[in-house]
Amino acid sequence: MTWRNWEASYDVSELEPRSRAHDTYVLQEYFLPVDSLAAFVPRMAKVFRKHDADVVNVSIRHALPDTGSFCRGHRPSRSPT
Amino acid sequence: MYYRQGTDPASQRAVARWTREMLDTVLASGGRWYLPYQPHATRAQFERGYPRASQLFAVKRRVDPTDKFTNVLWDMYAPDARGNAPAIDAARMPAVLQAEAREQLDARQHYYRNESAEYLTHAEWDLVYTSDAYARWLASGNRPSAFPYVRSVGSFWRSYRAAERAASVRSDVPVGTHVMLNVIGVSTAIEYGLKAMYESSLGRAAEWTEPAGGVAEEKYAARVAADYAALIAEKEWYEFSFSHALRGLWTDVPLTGPGMIRKWERRFALSGEYAVKAMYASLIAMGTSSAYEPDQLTRELVVAGWNDSLARDPALAAMTRVATLDRGYSLLRVPRYTPYREALIALSAHHDSVRLAEVSGNGVVTLTGLVPEGWVAPARATVITAYPDAGGAARRRVLLALPARELLDVLATQRGRSAGGLAVDHIYDY
Numbered sequence: 001m002t003w004r005n006w007e008a009s010y011d012v013s014e015l016e017p018r019s020r021a022h023d024t025y026v027l028q029e030y031f032l033p034v035d036s037l038a039a040f041v042p043r044m045a046k047v048f049r050k051h052d053a054d055v056v057n058v059s060i061r062h063a064l065p066d067t068g069s070f071c072r073g074h075r076p077s078r079s080p081t
Numbered sequence: 082m083y084y085r086q087g088t089d090p091a092s093q094r095a096v097a098r099w100t101r102e103m104l105d106t107v108l109a110s111g112g113r114w115y116l117p118y119q120p121h122a123t124r125a126q127f128e129r130g131y132p133r134a135s136q137l138f139a140v141k142r143r144v145d146p147t148d149k150f151t152n153v154l155w156d157m158y159a160p161d162a163r164g165n166a167p168a169i170d171a172a173r174m175p176a177v178l179q180a181e182a183r184e185q186l187d188a189r190q191h192y193y194r195n196e197s198a199e200y201l202t203h204a205e206w207d208l209v210y211t212s213d214a215y216a217r218w219l220a221s222g223n224r225p226s227a228f229p230y231v232r233s234v235g236s237f238w239r240s241y242r243a244a245e246r247a248a249s250v251r252s253d254v255p256v257g258t259h260v261m262l263n264v265i266g267v268s269t270a271i272e273y274g275l276k277a278m279y280e281s282s283l284g285r286a287a288e289w290t291e292p293a294g295g296v297a298e299e300k301y302a303a304r305v306a307a308d309y310a311a312l313i314a315e316k317e318w319y320e321f322s323f324s325h326a327l328r329g330l331w332t333d334v335p336l337t338g339p340g341m342i343r344k345w346e347r348r349f350a351l352s353g354e355y356a357v358k359a360m361y362a363s364l365i366a367m368g369t370s371s372a373y374e375p376d377q378l379t380r381e382l383v384v385a386g387w388n389d390s391l392a393r394d395p396a397l398a399a400m401t402r403v404a405t406l407d408r409g410y411s412l413l414r415v416p417r418y419t420p421y422r423e424a425l426i427a428l429s430a431h432h433d434s435v436r437l438a439e440v441s442g443n444g445v446v447t448l449t450g451l452v453p454e455g456w457v458a459p460a461r462a463t464v465i466t467a468y469p470d471a472g473g474a475a476r477r478r479v480l481l482a483l484p485a486r487e488l489l490d491v492l493a494t495q496r497g498r499s500a501g502g503l504a505v506d507h508i509y510d511y
Contacts, residue, residue, distance in 0.1 A: 021088065021250050028082045028100065029115035030107045040110040047106055051099035054085040070137035073113040 025056065031063070031073040089196050089252035090443050097121045097183060104130070120157040123180040124166060127158045134158065153177065168409035171386035171436035174486065178383070178438060181407035186442065189404075192381050192412075194441035194511035195255065197248035200465070202509050203449060203480050204241035204262050208269060208318075210449075210478065210506065211236070213310040214471035219303035222295060226285040230277035233471045234270045240480065241266060243466035247482060265318075268361070279350065287346035292339040298347035301334050305355075315418055319366045323359035327352060379414050380421065380510045382485075384428075386435040387411035396427035410438060421510045429492035437485045441511040446485045450505040451476040459494065461487040479503070 032040050048055050066072040086096045100121040107114055113130045138159050156175035161167040186192055211233045218228050241262055248254055305326045312321050330351055338344060391397055399420045404412040415421050428435060440446055451470055458464050462483040470478050483491055495502040
């Protein structure tokens with residue numbers, strides 16, 4: 001068995017597909033207020049299932065609020081996924 | 082969120098659709114999304130998620146009033162000074178179509194075509210060019226025994242392989258396409274193989290007895306070959322009436338005359354050829370009518386910069402605007418085959434003000450034509466395959482793939498080079 005994180009820890013190219021010509025891997029990030037995250041997750045899953053999206057991984061992390069920019073993803077006192 | 086997607090246009094559209102639906106869900110939960118990724122969001126979604134962006138755009142307009150600096154986010158979402166989405170012009174056409182135009186196209190029937198068709202159609206057309214070369218060969222009084230039958234079969238399979246390789250980089254070629262190409266490829270190999278054997282033995286022996294100026298049967302064969310080449314440029318080969326050609330040979334061509342040996346040798350050779358083809362064509366026609374739906378006779382393409390004065394230009398009469406899309410793009414409908422080529426070549430005269438965005442939902446166009454020795458492909462085009470023309474002239478046939486957005490520029494440049502340029506046979510129309 002190969003652990004994804006162990007592989008990635010010494011050579012991230014191990015995770016790369018042999019070619020990205022036919023298929024590729026793409027990242028999207030959403031910023032959700034912490035208090036609406038629990039309700040959002042099943043709605044997100046529903047969209048993935050409905051469209052048969054080939055999702056490899058969803059990770060959640062906490063980000064500090066952004067108070068300065070005009071196009072801020074995460075608003076004061078809220079947090080992202 | 083990390084996901085896998087196909088790189089072909091249909092997969093990209095599918096991702097854009099679920100992403101927009103996801104963004105509605107995100108917005109409903111009071112969320113936002115990370116902007117520097119692909120710009121799938123509609124302007125309405127963007128404005129809802131980023132209401133203060135208008136202040137950013139106002140600052141940008143102040144410090145960079147001529148838009149020296151720009152990027153996809155600006156292309157997609159930056160309004161003009163009055164707050165409207167600016168119309169797209171040919172000179173600054175963004176690399177991708179905005180979500181609103183895509184949604185308008187997604188709602189249409191019969192717009193999208195499979196990308197791989199644009200490459201593989203060349204293999205079929207290669208047989209049309211060979212039939213045309215054969216008709217010209219006979220019409221110029223060349224000996225049928227000297228036609229490059231074997232090399233022509235080789236050029237079909239080489240075209241097929243090269244086109245398949247180019248098409249399958251991004252998407253899988255439908256099995257039905259492979260079946261069809263293999264059936265016509267094997268049939269042609271058998272036909273040309275038999276012809277090569279016959280013409281280089283019995284046919285050549287009879288050629289020795291031929292009177293100066295040939296026999297009436299040969300002129301008839303040249304005429305049938307020309308009719309056949311003309312028909313298959315527009316229709317399926319099996320729609321040609323070989324039984325009509327056979328009847329004509331026995332009713333319209335005199336049974337006696339100079340060169341009796343060659344006359345009757347040709348008469349039997351041609352009768353055999355037409356009879357076998359008539360039977361084979363009726364078999365294929367039966368099989369095909371049950372396997373395939375009839376195809377559309379027009380295609381649709383998206384352009385920036387179309388206007389009413391172009392619509393009145395008689396050279397562009399074949400193009401009809403069927404819809405005006407978001408931000409001033411136009412959806413044009415064009416008949417297929419020769420009118421398609423002629424309309425695009427005529428439109429290329431306006432390449433400074435009009436630009437193609439996509440054709441049948443795809444960003445790639447392939448075209449073929451003959452080029453002289455020493456011809457160099459335009460920088461933005463890829464040569465998929467190149468081989469000598471069966472007609473024997475010192476010209477090569479090339480199959481080029483290029484971005485749709487560059488097509489009009491490339492056509493205009495090649496046309497400007499009258500003698501040394503590419504003489505376009507076909508701009509493939511999916």
